[in-house]
Amino acid sequence: MATVDEIPPGGRKIVEVAGRSIGVFNVNGDFLALRNRCPHQGGPLCEGRVAGFVISDTPGVYRYSRPGEILRCPWHGWEFDMRTGQSWFDPKGVRVRQYEVAVAGASSLPPDARPAANPADMRAADEGDMAGLEKGPYVAETYEVTVEKQYVLVDVPS
Amino acid sequence: MVQTLEQTAARRRTRYAVIDCDIHTAPKKPEVLGKYMPERWRRHHEQFGGRGHAGAYYPRANLNAARTDSWPPNGGPPGSDLDFLREQLLDGWGMDYGIMTPLVGSGGQINLEYGAAHATATNEWQKAEWMDLEPRLRGSICVAYEDPELTVKEIERQAGDKRFVQVLLSARTAEPLGRRKYWPMYEAAVAHDLPVAFHFGGSGGGPITASGWPSFYYEDHCGMPATFEAQVTSYVFEGVFDRFPTLKIVLIEGGFGWVPALKWRLDRAYSKLRDEVPTLQRKPSEYVESHFWITTQPMEEPQNPEHFKRIVENIGEDKLMFATDYPHWDFDAPDQALPVRLPEEVERKIMAENARAFYKLA
Amino acid sequence: MTETVALRVDPKLTGGPVIDCDLHCNVPKIEALFPYLSDFWREYCTQSAFRGPVDTAYPKGHKTTARPGSGSPPGSSVDLLREQALDPWNVEIGILTCSYAIESIHNPDTAANLAAAVNDWMAAEWLDKEPRLRGTIVIPVQQPEMAAAEIERVAKDRRFVQVHMPARSSMLYGNRHFHPIYEAAARHDLVIQMHFGGAPGNPPTPSGWPSHYVEEYVGMGQVCESQIMNIIAEGVFDRFPTLRWVVAEAGWAWVPAWMWRMDKEWKGLRREIPWVRDAPSEYMRRHMRWTLQPVDPPDVIQFLRIVEEMGSDELLLFSTDWPHWQWDTPEEALPPDLPDELRRKIAYNNARAFYHRL
Numbered sequence: 049m050a051t052v053d054e055i056p057p058g059g060r061k062i063v064e065v066a067g068r069s070i071g072v073f074n075v076n077g078d079f080l081a082l083r084n085r086c087p088h089q090g091g092p093l094c095e096g097r098v099a100g101f102v103i104s105d106t107p108g109v110y111r112y113s114r115p116g117e118i119l120r121c122p123w124h125g126w127e128f129d130m131r132t133g134q135s136w137f138d139p140k141g142v143r144v145r146q147y148e149v150a151v152a153g154a155s156s157l158p159p160d161a162r163p164a165a166n167p168a169d170m171r172a173a174d175e176g177d178m179a180g181l182e183k184g185p186y187v188a189e190t191y192e193v194t195v196e197k198q199y200v201l202v203d204v205p206s
Numbered sequence: 207m208v209q210t211l212e213q214t215a216a217r218r219r220t221r222y223a224v225i226d227c228d229i230h231t232a233p234k235k236p237e238v239l240g241k242y243m244p245e246r247w248r249r250h251h252e253q254f255g256g257r258g259h260a261g262a263y264y265p266r267a268n269l270n271a272a273r274t275d276s277w278p279p280n281g282g283p284p285g286s287d288l289d290f291l292r293e294q295l296l297d298g299w300g301m302d303y304g305i306m307t308p309l310v311g312s313g314g315q316i317n318l319e320y321g322a323a324h325a326t327a328t329n330e331w332q333k334a335e336w337m338d339l340e341p342r343l344r345g346s347i348c349v350a351y352e353d354p355e356l357t358v359k360e361i362e363r364q365a366g367d368k369r370f371v372q373v374l375l376s377a378r379t380a381e382p383l384g385r386r387k388y389w390p391m392y393e394a395a396v397a398h399d400l401p402v403a404f405h406f407g408g409s410g411g412g413p414i415t416a417s418g419w420p421s422f423y424y425e426d427h428c429g430m431p432a433t434f435e436a437q438v439t440s441y442v443f444e445g446v447f448d449r450f451p452t453l454k455i456v457l458i459e460g461g462f463g464w465v466p467a468l469k470w471r472l473d474r475a476y477s478k479l480r481d482e483v484p485t486l487q488r489k490p491s492e493y494v495e496s497h498f499w500i501t502t503q504p505m506e507e508p509q510n511p512e513h514f515k516r517i518v519e520n521i522g523e524d525k526l527m528f529a530t531d532y533p534h535w536d537f538d539a540p541d542q543a544l545p546v547r548l549p550e551e552v553e554r555k556i557m558a559e560n561a562r563a564f565y566k567l568a
Numbered sequence: 569m570t571e572t573v574a575l576r577v578d579p580k581l582t583g584g585p586v587i588d589c590d591l592h593c594n595v596p597k598i599e600a601l602f603p604y605l606s607d608f609w610r611e612y613c614t615q616s617a618f619r620g621p622v623d624t625a626y627p628k629g630h631k632t633t634a635r636p637g638s639g640s641p642p643g644s645s646v647d648l649l650r651e652q653a654l655d656p657w658n659v660e661i662g663i664l665t666c667s668y669a670i671e672s673i674h675n676p677d678t679a680a681n682l683a684a685a686v687n688d689w690m691a692a693e694w695l696d697k698e699p700r701l702r703g704t705i706v707i708p709v710q711q712p713e714m715a716a717a718e719i720e721r722v723a724k725d726r727r728f729v730q731v732h733m734p735a736r737s738s739m740l741y742g743n744r745h746f747h748p749i750y751e752a753a754a755r756h757d758l759v760i761q762m763h764f765g766g767a768p769g770n771p772p773t774p775s776g777w778p779s780h781y782v783e784e785y786v787g788m789g790q791v792c793e794s795q796i797m798n799i800i801a802e803g804v805f806d807r808f809p810t811l812r813w814v815v816a817e818a819g820w821a822w823v824p825a826w827m828w829r830m831d832k833e834w835k836g837l838r839r840e841i842p843w844v845r846d847a848p849s850e851y852m853r854r855h856m857r858w859t860l861q862p863v864d865p866p867d868v869i870q871f872l873r874i875v876e877e878m879g880s881d882e883l884l885l886f887s888t889d890w891p892h893w894q895w896d897t898p899e900e901a902l903p904p905d906l907p908d909e910l911r912r913k914i915a916y917n918n919a920r921a922f923y924h925r926l
Contacts, residue, residue, distance in 0.1 A: 107803035125836030
């Protein structure tokens with residue numbers, strides 16, 4: 049779908065694969081792919097802004113972490129963990145479809161040599177910080193992406 | 207920032223016709239409005255610009271409070287480009303009509319004469335750069351509503367053009383809108399069979415809550431119904447609808463989930479305190495049911511869909527009019543916004559037919 | 569000339585003893601506070617002819633302020649309170665409030681000293697005389713440090729169960745400025761009572777001053793809506809996780825629509841207020857309660873629907889609001905056809921669970 053050069057760290061490309069609009073992001077060297085459709089009202093999620101995660105347990109304190117790993121829907125601002133597709137306020141119930149991504153060099157990598165996505169739950173961003181938080185209802189679709197011969201490929205199950 | 211290999215121009219479809227009752231078209235640059243002002247005010251506009259009540263600003267969720275995908279590719283702020291408006295909204299959703307509600311702040315100007323010139327310019331701009339070019343668009347007459355005389359003048363000036371479908375105010379005003387100061391405006395409006403609409407926002411000169419200034423945009427945005435409730439209360443108890451029985455009010459972008467409880471509260475308070483307003487001829491809830499129309503955005507999202515149905519039932523299927531609030535971030539998508547399937551006839555009404563009848567559109 | 573007819577309440581209506589969470593005593597005249605003021609303050613009041621704070625929350629002549637026969641001035645007699653509220657309703661515990669408009673007094677020392685006098689007066693003239701009564705601490709809200717000191721002083725008297733904060737204030741109550749009050753209240757397990765009223769000098773609406781009292785009366789709902797939004801957005805319950813908050817005499821039918829709206833917007837705007845980790849409605853159910861009067865829903869079906877929409881049957885606390893005249897018949901105060909369990913929760917159990925100092 050794209051060459052590795054086309055999507056530098058912090059960059060993205062929105063592509064159409066098998067009739068679906070999918071955004072491929074380079075997040076700190078990892079390639080992540082999400083469906084370009086917010087589960088809320090269908091907004092073009094992958095056109096949204098990428099941000100870090102901010103949480104707090106008391107007014108006036110802002111704990112900022114994971115820069116560049118949170119995708120905010122350009123419409124209503126819902127936050128999705130790009131690594132898991134989960135929404136912040138309801139990781140189990142609300143998520144975006146996520147597609148698996150891997151990067152390979154000149155030769156194909158065996159399937160199990162793909163670097164593991166690191167689906168650190170947003171809520172565990174600070175150790176002990178998130179313990180016990182409620183999980184929420186919306187998830188953004190994420191997809192598997194493999195990269196071969198410096199190309200980024202997205203695996204879209206039919 | 208965003209690289210696109212193939213962008214599917216996904217044109218989403220709705221089941222029924224759509225009329226959008228809240229579109230914020232905006233001038234490409236402030237100077238644009240200056241073109242429509244007499245020289246004396248154009249110079250003022252360039253040198254001094256607007257002077258509203260300072261201290262009422264909260265940083266919006268996004269720049270221009272807009273969807274981040276609504277910036278026209280040819281430049282200019284969201285809502286300023288007709289072609290892009292057609293692509294993203296009018297054609298994109300196959301809309302029959304769209305009502306413009308420009309939020310340029312004419313009515314909030316403390317210099318009232320400037321505000322009046324600004325309002326006239328905004329109205330001329332709506333005609334020249336939008337309605338003359340796009341037959342699906344309708345306009346709202348902007349006025350310097352804090353000055354009754356200047357307001358009436360502007361209504362008289364624009365009312366002959368039937369593409370203007372209402373008079374537009376901001377929700378926060380210097381006095382509650384039922385007060386006598388605003389009655390000349392209502393008189394002019396009903397003389398021309400124009401509804402009066404008030405829209406989220408504005409500043410009347412005081413804090414935006416009864417107990418001072420909130421700290422967060424969340425509150426500025428989410429707390430808007432408190433302003434609407436106070437205004438509805440004022441209209442009712444000031445007897446505005448006894449004086450102007452044909453007056454129609456449109457509530458734009460204030461939500462609507464709060465309406466049933468307010469009606470009960472008004473009726474109950476009236477039953478105990480009617481000695482204070484002895485000339486009122488009807489129960490408050492009757493006035494609310496007869497004289498107010500309400501746009502749907504921001505859509506209510508109760509967890510239980512049954513609760514949503516109760517609200518619609520209470521307000522009445524003829525009173526809600528769909529709106530997107532394009533290009534703002536809290537935009538409601540026409541095909542997704544209703545949180546529950548309603549009977550077909552009710553959905554048709556909400557999505558278009560109520561507005562078609564109310565605004566006398568074909 | 570009006571006659572008072574002895575109030576008869578069918579015991580089946582409440583199903584047992586009640587806890588009345590909103591009863592009012594009124595300072596009959598400023599001289600009543602003199603025994604509780606120092607020499608200086610007595611002289612200050614006398615020589616400046618300061619007759620006490622003035623506010624418009626309760627127009628003197630109107631029945632919503634006081635049903636006929638409830639005293640001269642209304643709310644000044646323990647006997648009438650017993651006769652008209654405590655006995656007919658089988659009140660096991662009645663929580664007394666005094667709305668004295670301390671917040672309208674701009675001199676901080678006058679405010680603090682009058683507040684202390686009201687609290688001492690309440691203890692001596694009411695709590696000492698009627699064991700069923702509990703008290704509400706009056707504070708100079710506009711001076712949080714002084715208010716915290718007053719809370720410290722009075723909290724030793726376990727008969728005081730909550731702290732009075734009038735619904736309208738010059739600054740929204742979530743503001744960090746007020747933290748000393750919440751710190752003291754939380755430490756002593758006192759509930760915050762945000763009550764209809766308040767005369768801080770601000771316009772009562774975001775669009776200025778309404779012409780009529782009835783508009784302000786209705787408007788207390790909106791006043792509380794804005795306060796609740798601010799309290800949650802500012803993270804008061806995040807900073808003080810044990811703090812509990814009662815909204816008194818401003819209605820409650822408006823609660824569900826505000827829960828929906830606050831939850832909806834929080835999902836997209838959460839980053840601005842990152843300490844709000846749960847949905848705002850969760851905070852409301854966990855930390856807040858509402859007194860019963862006035863009952864806005866017009867019939868029992870709507871009443872039950874609102875309770876359902878609020879998402880909990882633990883949120884309403886019975887109140888008569890004596891001597892304010894919010895209802896004509898007991899059935900208007902509490903619908904007779906409530907499910908038994910809900911009836912007892914409203915009449916007694918919810919308050920028993922919520923007020924730890926009862």
